[in-house]
Amino acid sequence: MHKKLIVQKFGGSSVANVERIQNVAKRVVEYRKLGHDLVVVVSALGDTTDELVELAAKINTEPSEREMDMLLSTGEQISVALLAMAIHKLKKEAISFTGAQVGIITDTSHTKARIIKINADKIREELSKGKIVIVAGFQGVTLTQDITTLGRGGSDLTAVALAKELRADECEIYTDVEGIYTTDPRIEPKAKKINALTYDEMLEMASLGAQVMQSRSIEVAKKFDVPIHVRSSFSDSPGTMILREVKRMEDVLVSSVTLNRGESKITVCTVPDKPGVAAKIFKNLAENGVSVDMIVQNVSHLRQTDISFTVNKTEVAKAIKITRKAAAKIGAGDVLQDDDIARISIVGVGMKSHPGVAATMFDTLAKRKINIEMISTSDISISCIIKKKLVETAVKALHGRFGLAK
Ligand code: ASP
Ligand code: MG
DSSP, X not given: OOOOEEEEXXXXXXXXXXXXXXXXXXXXXXXXXXXXXXEEEEOOSTTHHHHHHHHHHHHOSSOOHHHHHHHHHHHHHHHHHHHHHHHHHTTOOEEEEOTTTTTEEEOSOTTSOOEEEEOTHHHHHHHHTTOEEEEETTEEEOTTSOEEEOSTXXXXXXXXXXXXXXXXXXXEEEESSSSOBSSOTTTOTTOOBOSEEEHHHHHHHHHTTOOSSOHHXXXXXXXXXXXXXEEETTOOSOOEEEESOOOOSSOOSOOEEEEEOOEEEEEEEEEEOSTTHHHHHHHHHHHTTOOEEEEEEOOOBTTEEEEEEEEEGGGHHHHHHHHHHHHHHHTOOOEEEEOOEEEEEXXXXXXXXXXXXXXXXXXXXXXXXXXXXXXXXXXXXXXXXXXXXXXXXXXXXXXXXXXXXX
């Protein structure tokens, strides 16, 4: 059998407790017994990172970002050591490293650092001694020895970047579900596992709310053509491949229905309809680091208009404050907040070459008497903002209409 170099990444839920760490160890050892070289990247145990974030907030509500990285990186350091010990118990050789130890060099933007280069000699050396190499995900080090983290979910990025650097044969992302589904199976039990998706589809799904892989990691995979296999750490069945191009048997227009309940809508009423007004509102938001999602400007009556946009729920309080200030300056009226919204999206590279997909989506929603409050589109997706309580009906209707059901 051909000996492969495989990078395997295990997420927080796959190492949430002692039993699961032992399960991962068993799995890794089975691959090792087949003769493959293994680099194993792990996340922090379960919700450790969230807990550390909360802990920090109790000490200081505005902690220094450098110290935040120092704190958060400890989560992964626990996992790698425990996994190494679990593998030793199974009588295989393994050695754990922090990001800094294996030369993951980043820039200095703490809490969202970018990888500049990886000096992977140490990993290669340990592999050549026959060891399983375990690397702490989510972390790196600056050229001046400060510890950094790569943004939430950053262990995915560690895995993809190592796979690229080591020219791995495979990059496997292990999680607690069987792969990526046509929609959320908790809402639509007829959802099915997708065999293969393109990087672009995966990126679009991630940006629209599917919580599968960190977006940055998919961008890097796309840039360097690293094929990714998303699969379950609890079963042996194949998961979802993420690739540059996917050959599909039939004309598939839509590959998934994605939803996001994590946004709020802000409406600025009676905005004077003249140049520079939108610029003023959105410039202030941008300067304060609030990212705005969908924007709709209504038709103008009597030289006044309403502007609505969505922001992440976590930023809505800040966004409202900033927008009220801007509204007062430009002579606009009330600023309203609506949390009772959800975004429902269809994604698929197939829609690029097929007109009428949007019409079908709107028609499907209309038949269920679901009102569309906002619409936005990209090359490979269409999103609508609807009332939150209608989201399950909408998901099922669209999933069926576009032929995704089992
Ligand atoms: N533990 C980090 C986080 O929760 C990194 C990761 O899980 O990939 O964001
Ligand atoms: Mg995590």
